[in-house]
Structure formats: structure tokens, C-alpha cells
Amino acid sequence: GENVEQHPSTLSVQEGDSAVIKCTYSDSASNYFPWYKQELGKGPQLIIDIRSNVGEKKDQRIAVTLNKTAKHFSLHITETQPEDSAVYFCAAINSGGYQKVTFGTGTKLQVIP
């Protein structure tokens, strides 16, 4: 089955700096990679996603990159703000046929004002 590793488990950055979270996956059949943000006391919310036919995707201060050969993908947050503080999860999905969603173990990001 799929195995997703996520690093680091915790990350502290100064407001305005960039933050990078990395995930690796094992199943080459995985072709869809969403990122979720979970604020305290709430359920995870999708913030950005990328498919295997795309190498990079950007949405304002958030970007995701994918290296299919190396089987890793990363979340980049630029110009971090205190409201970016949350737990971030990556996931790998094989969207063909029956799919099981495998999540990383999460990264707790703290943005220090």
C-alpha cells in the first residue's frame, strides 16, 4: 500500500519568512496530491492540490511542487502571517478505480509575530 512521510513534524518561522513542508510517497500509481490546513478545533480544509501531470501550482502565497521521479512533493508558503499557524497535512491518492487516501502525519506550523 501507499506510505506517505511528512517532514518536519513542527516548524516555527518568523512572520514574513517562508515555510516549506515536504512529503514523500511510495506508490507510483498515486496521481493526486492535496494539501490540507487544520486550525485548532476544526476539521482539515483543502488549501491546494496538484495532479501528477503538473510540476508546480501556485495560489497567491501558497505553492505546491511535485517531483514524480523522486516521488516527493512540497508545500511552500511565502510571506507567512500569524493566521497561517495551523497543522498541515499532505495526502497521496490514486484516483483511478478504488482509491484509498493516505495522509502524512502532519506538520504543526507556528508563525511568530
Add this chain to the structure above:
Amino acid sequence: DVKVTQSSRYLVKRTGEKVFLECVQDMDHENMFWYRQDPGLGLRLIYFSYDVKMKEKGDIPEGYSVSREKKERFSLILESASTNQTSMYLCASRSDRVPGNTIYFGEGSWLTVV
């Protein structure tokens, strides 16, 4: 917007009680999931359902059962609650028809078993 609603946000139950956690989604999604979230362990899949009356075990099904009698509703059942089932439970849904296959989560149910 997709809405996944978990009817109980905070519950306190006694050991041995039968517990029902209810989840409803309003987007006609085929797939529904129950996850358990614990510090340092991420999101662990308990059960999922890909159609009405269908269910499949996830990674940690022991001590749990599920029911899906209607497409929009997926219930998680703890037959005899134990203290090690104290956790946050997340329901989620996903469409088979949407190319993105994004999974949508509810707000979570915090269960404490005493």
C-alpha cells in the same frame, strides 16, 4: 460548497456505553469515511463506504462498526466504548464523479470516554 456535518462536536461517555457518531453530507458523494485523529499519529482510517449499505475496513477497525443506510448519512458506532477510544473523530466524503477527487472533512467530534 460541500458541507459535511457531524452532529455532535463534544461528547463524554462512560466506559461500556454504546456510542453513535453521525455524519451527513449534502453533495451526493458516493464515498464516505471515518477517521480518527490522535496527536503524533495523524489521520487513521477506521472505516469507509463507497455506496449505500457497503462498507470496508480501514486501518484501525477494531472496536468500531459503521452503518450507511442512506447515501448522505454515515454513522460510526462504538459498541462498547473504552477509554482508549478517547479521540477526535473526523468524517469525510468524496465524489467518484468529480475529476479532482478531493476529500472534504467535517468539523470533527471530540469524544471522551471516562
